[in-house]
Amino acid sequence: MIRVSIIGSGNVAQHLIQAFSKTADIELVQVFTRKAASVSHLLPIDKIHTNYNELIAVDLFIIAVTDDAIAEVSAAFPFNNQFVAHTSGSVSIEAIDSKNRKGVFYPLQTFSKSKEVDFKTIPICIEAQKGKDFQILETVAKSISNTVYKINSEQRKALHVAAVFVSNFVNHLYQIGNDICNENDLSFDILKPLIQETANKILTLSPNEAQTGPAKRNDTQTINAHLSFLTDDNQKEIYKMLTKSIIDNGKKL
Amino acid sequence: MIRVSIIGSGNVAQHLIQAFSKTADIELVQVFTRKAASVSHLLPIDKIHTNYNELIAVDLFIIAVTDDAIAEVSAAFPFNNQFVAHTSGSVSIEAIDSKNRKGVFYPLQTFSKSKEVDFKTIPICIEAQKGKDFQILETVAKSISNTVYKINSEQRKALHVAAVFVSNFVNHLYQIGNDICNENDLSFDILKPLIQETANKILTLSPNEAQTGPAKRNDTQTINAHLSFLTDDNQKEIYKMLTKSIIDNGKKL
Numbered sequence: 001m002i003r004v005s006i007i008g009s010g011n012v013a014q015h016l017i018q019a020f021s022k023t024a025d026i027e028l029v030q031v032f033t034r035k036a037a038s039v040s041h042l043l044p045i046d047k048i049h050t051n052y053n054e055l056i057a058v059d060l061f062i063i064a065v066t067d068d069a070i071a072e073v074s075a076a077f078p079f080n081n082q083f084v085a086h087t088s089g090s091v092s093i094e095a096i097d098s099k100n101r102k103g104v105f106y107p108l109q110t111f112s113k114s115k116e117v118d119f120k121t122i123p124i125c126i127e128a129q130k131g132k133d134f135q136i137l138e139t140v141a142k143s144i145s146n147t148v149y150k151i152n153s154e155q156r157k158a159l160h161v162a163a164v165f166v167s168n169f170v171n172h173l174y175q176i177g178n179d180i181c182n183e184n185d186l187s188f189d190i191l192k193p194l195i196q197e198t199a200n201k202i203l204t205l206s207p208n209e210a211q212t213g214p215a216k217r218n219d220t221q222t223i224n225a226h227l228s229f230l231t232d233d234n235q236k237e238i239y240k241m242l243t244k245s246i247i248d249n250g251k252k253l
Numbered sequence: 254m255i256r257v258s259i260i261g262s263g264n265v266a267q268h269l270i271q272a273f274s275k276t277a278d279i280e281l282v283q284v285f286t287r288k289a290a291s292v293s294h295l296l297p298i299d300k301i302h303t304n305y306n307e308l309i310a311v312d313l314f315i316i317a318v319t320d321d322a323i324a325e326v327s328a329a330f331p332f333n334n335q336f337v338a339h340t341s342g343s344v345s346i347e348a349i350d351s352k353n354r355k356g357v358f359y360p361l362q363t364f365s366k367s368k369e370v371d372f373k374t375i376p377i378c379i380e381a382q383k384g385k386d387f388q389i390l391e392t393v394a395k396s397i398s399n400t401v402y403k404i405n406s407e408q409r410k411a412l413h414v415a416a417v418f419v420s421n422f423v424n425h426l427y428q429i430g431n432d433i434c435n436e437n438d439l440s441f442d443i444l445k446p447l448i449q450e451t452a453n454k455i456l457t458l459s460p461n462e463a464q465t466g467p468a469k470r471n472d473t474q475t476i477n478a479h480l481s482f483l484t485d486d487n488q489k490e491i492y493k494m495l496t497k498s499i500i501d502n503g504k505k506l
Contacts, residue, residue: 011465067475090467090475108447110465115454123443149443158437159444161479161492166430166444167451168466169495170423175460175502177419184411190376190402191412191419192456194361198420199452201368203445207428212264212363213421214343222320222343226414234498239414241494242422245487249428 001027002140005055007073008064009033011111012087016064016144017042019119025143029058052078060136062087062105063096070095083133085126089160092153093127103128103137106156107145110167119144125151125159176235208249215246254280255393258308260326261317262286264364265340269317269397270295272372278396282311305331313389315340315358316349323348336386338379342413345406346380356381356390359409360398363420372397378404378412429488461502468499 004026006013013031017039020028028047031039032055036048049055055078064087065073074084074097084096085103096102104127109117124141126148128134134150141148151159174195178188201210214222223243230236257279259266266284270292273281281300284292285308289301302308308331317340318326327337327350337349338356349355357380362370377394379401381387387403394401404412427448431441454463467475476496483489 067472090478108443110447110451110454110463112454112458112463112465114462115458117450121446121449123446125443147443147446151439155437155439157478157482158433159439161482162430162433162439162444163447164466164468164479164492165426165433165488167447168464168468168499169491170426170448170451171455171460171464172468172495172499172502173418173423173426174455175464176498177415178460180411180415180418184408186404186408186412186415190361190378190400191415193374193376193400194363194416194420195423195452195455196374197370198363198423199448201363201365202424202427202448205365205368207424207431209367210363210365211421211424211428212365213417215417215421215425219320225343225410226417229410229414234501235418238422238494238498239417241491242425245429245491246421246425248487249425 001025002060002136002143003027003029003058004060004062004140005030005032005058006062006064007032009035009038010064010066011113012107013064014039014042014113015111015117015119016062016087016107018116019144023143026140030055052076055079057082059083060085060103060140061100067091071097074100083128083136085128085137089125089156089163093129094153101128101130101133103133104153104156105137105141106151108159108163110171120146123147123149125149125156127152127156173238176238179232180235211246213246215243216250218247218250254278255313255389255396256280256282256311257313257315257393258283258285258311259315259317260285262288262291263317263319264366265360266317267292267295267366268364268370268372269315269340269360271369272397276396279393283308305329308332310335312336313338313356313393314353320344324350327353336381336389338381338390342378342409342416346382347406354381354383354386356386357406357409358390358394359404361412361416363424373399376400376402378402378409380405380409429491432485433488464499466499468496469503471500471503 020026061084070086080099082100084100085105106125109122124145126137181188273279314337323339335353337353338358359378362375377398379390434441
């Protein structure tokens with residue numbers, strides 16, 4: 001049994017607490033947070049601590065705090081030579097204070113507090129500086145997820161940027177679709193099967209094979225009709241830029 | 254039993270042929286195409302016709318051809334006062350030649366030949382100029398789909414533009430994610446669970462509630478790190494524009 005403690009109480013911390021509670025391989029020893037109320041529904045109150053000095057040594061500390069707090073939190077740690085991993089996609093392993101052994105435990109998923117996730121399906125990208133520490137991370141990651149990847153800090157940076165494109169930006173395009181529906185007395189529900197199928201297609205086709213639409217066909221008549229339909233300047237600019245990008249991409253192939 | 258014939262042999266035509274073959278409520282009478290070979294695996298050869306003069310009268314002709322061929326094909330029709338519907342999201346009902354009764358039968362989905370779809374889950378948007386014709390469309394649509402919407406030509410235009418944002422443009426962002434993975438020796442598979450969850454989230458949350466990421470948090474440090482990581486000018490411009498759009502959208506709320 002591996003003993004793990006979590007620092008933080010945000011989205012990622014809460015989902016990790018739930019995932020660790022479900023596996024017999026991990027003992028969740030303590031959770032440190034300044035906001036005890038945000039995790040008190042997830043674990044016994046005696047496991048929640050608001051004072052660093054109450055933390056006890058375990059096999060792995062997971063720091064699940066905002067990116068810019070990682071350095072400060074790891075520096076405030078009351079231990080030396082403990083194994084400490086952060087959960088960020090965009091922060092280097094070096095951000096962790098050097099008095100402890102460093103690692104990264106990055107679950108590549110979009111977490112919202114109000115939406116449960118199945119951790120088994122979430123890829124976890126791990127990195128450590130020592131072989132023994134890597135094995136701890138691997139065991140912990142495999143106890144909650146079916147897909148675990150060894151990813152270095154440079155690759156993780158690339159992955160995080162790619163994730164912004166395929167998740168944050170994609171969701172914003174859903175938002176624009178929703179806005180256009182609202183402005184035209186249409187239910188956004190009509191678009192949901194299309195959204196699902198678009199995401200499902202790339203499980204069996206490459207994005208390039210899956211591409212359809214007026215830009216892919218270089219159908220300038222439809223493109224111009226869409227541009228004159230759109231009245232919002234921001235929507236128009238996004239339409240133009242992504243259409244041009246699809247057309248240019250077609251020329252490269 | 255409603256008798257239907259299809260004009261065309263592209264993606265939409267092929268998927269409709271398969272859907273009609275599976276329902277007992279519809280008799281697929283004839284398919285007209287200049288490329289008999291592209292549908293000969295889907296139905297008996299004696300139902301495939303390459304000469305307009307071989308077409309016989311039925312309850313509904315569905316013209317599933319490219320947008321700019323709809324007017325020409327419907328004008329070449331050897332009948333008067335038949336019911337003729339096109340399948341386009343972006344073409345007005347008026348494009349159909351006035352010698353016949355006009356309708357629209359628009360399945361809102363992204364079709365790729367190599368990927369089967371479950372028509373039951375596809376919203377079909379229908380429009381007709383006469384009540385009796387609308388009933389024919391409604392019966393045909395409900396025989397293959399669970400969700401049928403009455404949508405006029407102006408709303409359909411909005412829906413088609415929205416569909417480009419949530420499907421064609423979204424798929425292009427998948428493509429960019431794929432490119433970034435390739436450039437950094439990462440498997441695109443790592444991103445697939447994130448892509449699925451992003452699409453699933455909006456089934457229970459609004460896109461606004463589901464939005465996460467550095468732009469949503471106005472996290473300029475991460476945004477700048479991503480921009481300096483990106484070396485492709487096109488990817489950089491898209492990143493900047495969509496980030497600005499997410500930040501501006503947050504200010505509006």
